[in-house]
Amino acid sequence: MTMPWQPRAARAGVGVGLSTLLLTVGATRLTAQQAAPRPAPARVNAAAAAPIPIVFVHGNGDHAGLWDNTIWRFESNGYPRDRLFAVDLPHPSASSTPTARESNRSTPEDQAAALAAFVTRVLLRTGANKVALVGSSRGGLTMRHYVRFGGGAAHVSHVITCGTPNHGVMALATMTPESEFNGLSPYLRALNAGREVVSGVRFLALRSDSLDKYAQPTGAAMGAPTMATGVDARSPVLAGATNVVLPGTDHREVAFGAAAFAAQYRFIVGRPARTLAIVPDSVVVLDGVVSANAGGQPTNVPLARAVVTxxxxxxxxxVRTRMAVHRAVTRDDGRWGPFRASATARYEFEVAMPDSSVILHLYRSSFPRSSAVVNFRLPAPPAPRRDSVSVLMTRPRGYLGASRDTVHFDGVPAAGITPGVPTVDRALRWFAADTARTVRATINAETIVVRTHPQDRRRLVVAEFQQE
Structure with missing residues (x-):
């Protein structure tokens, strides 16, 4: 079937050519835990015999950094660091329709072309013939588009979709009928037409039993609790794939959690993982990319001249215990490292816009292993309040639900965390701006302690929890 959003090469009945991919390769960055040198011709056979490279694809509005726990678990089970890659797609938020050209947003074709370029670079770097793809939410649609319409079937051995709305967040003819996320849209109808999988590629679809906010029979997660969505918990199912239910997981845990890793590892490697734990490493080196919101939309476009301390x-x-242990000014690639860290230390990452209009103070869980995807995205500041400053806690690898999670600021339950299906990944609290203060942010068994900066309203304080 020829569709208007298919890549030109796919419309002509062929895959995306290597020259086309190389022309677009600048749209994405090759992000491996350790960059491997391009193999010499004599080593190609050995490289091809190594474990298959795995490319992790983030979801709508997200970035590569959400895959660090998963990458660490693969490493902890002996998977080579230089065969694990996570892509940053430049404009991760979906356009209103699959053909709309909207500033700082992307169509399915945009996403698939960026992924194709990244896969080409991985193949050239590793000497492998094919890659395995693992995608969260919208990332699964991107992978399916690339494999079905973009010539990716020749370069991909495995596709694992995680909480992907393969049949829509809703299936309604009267609500955003052209949306990429509407199960009745021409786009999803085309993607699911005939066989929902592609011959020659192995497919695994992971889904929650009942807690995925985007696979619900009502629109409660979208603020419309009385609306029937036309879908249910089976929306992520793919006919012809191996379909696995991960009980009790939310929309993000079904991609980034320990149970999700166990299913991903077994499907790709062919045997169970030895451990689900993240095994600490003796040397920890951190790096990543600084980006920023643009025009109200999140981007993964590298930000030059940002200052990271x-x-x-x-x-x-x-409280800071000594002078800064690392400082960098980003260049055109947006990278702020490498920084040799301690696996047991706690750090504050101070990230300033080039014009210092926004200064982020990010406190994170400890880092048990090295990571090249410690990404920072500078947000727009929240609307200021007179005589108040805010502290934000986030859990980007999982959602928060009052029925299962303890979420506190200084021992007081956070506002906005509702019972039932977990629907938010953050909580915000305002504090009096009379003095700098220590604030204890707690999610379940972990506490991250932060400091406020009431003297300067440009400064945003965030506690980011590693837990999935």
Whole structure:
């Protein structure tokens, strides 16, 4: 079937050519835990015999950094670091329709072309013939588009979709009928036409039993609790794939959690993982990319001239314990490392826009292993309040639900965390701006201690929890 959003090469009945991919390769960055040198011709056979490279694809509005736990678990089971890659798609938020050209947003074809370029670079770098693709949410649609319409079937051995709305977040003829996420849209009808999988590629579809906010029979997660969506928990199912239910997982845990990793590892490697734990490493080197929102939309476009300063802090008070342990000014690639860290230390990452209009103070869980995807995205500041400053806690690898999660600021339950299906990944609290203070942010068994900066309203304080 020829569709208007298919890549030109696919419309002509052929895959995306290598020259086309190389022309577009600049749209994405090759992000491996350790960059492997391009193999010499004599080593190609050995490279091809190594474990298959795995490319992790983020979802709508997200970035490569959400895959760090998953990458660490693969490494902890002996998977080579230089065969694990996570892509940053430049404009991760979907356009209103699959053909709309909207600033700082992307169509399915945009996403598939960027993924194709990245896969080409991985193949050239590793000497492998094919890759395995693992995608969260919209990332699964991107992978399916690339494999079905973009010539990707020749370069892909495995496709694993995780919480992907393969049959829509809704299936309604009267609500955004052209949306990429509407199961009745021409786009999803074309993607699912005939066989929902592609011959020669192995497919695994992971889904939740009942807690995926985007696979619900009502629109409660979208603010319309009385609306029937036309879909249910089976929306992520793919006919012809191996379909696995991960009970109790939310929309993000079904991609980034321990149970999701176990299913991903077994499907790709062919045997169970030895451990689901993240095994600490003796040497920890961190790096990543700084990006920013643009026109109200999140982007993964590298930000040059951002200033990143790393401070070691006291875990009990959040107070800096010594002079900065790392400082960098990003160049055109947006990278702020490498930084040799301690696996047991707590750090404050101070990230400033080139014009210092926004300064982010990010406190994170400890880093047990090295990572090249410690990404920072500078947000727009929240609307200021007179005589108040805010502290934000986030859990980007999982959602928060009052029925199962304890979410506190200084021992007081956070507002906005509702019972039932987990639907939010963050909580915000305002504090009096009379003095700098220590704030204890807690999610379940983990506490991250931060410090406020009431003297400067440009400064945003965030506690980011690693837990999935």
């Amino acid at each position: 790393v401070h070691e802090v006291d875990a009990a008070s959040g």
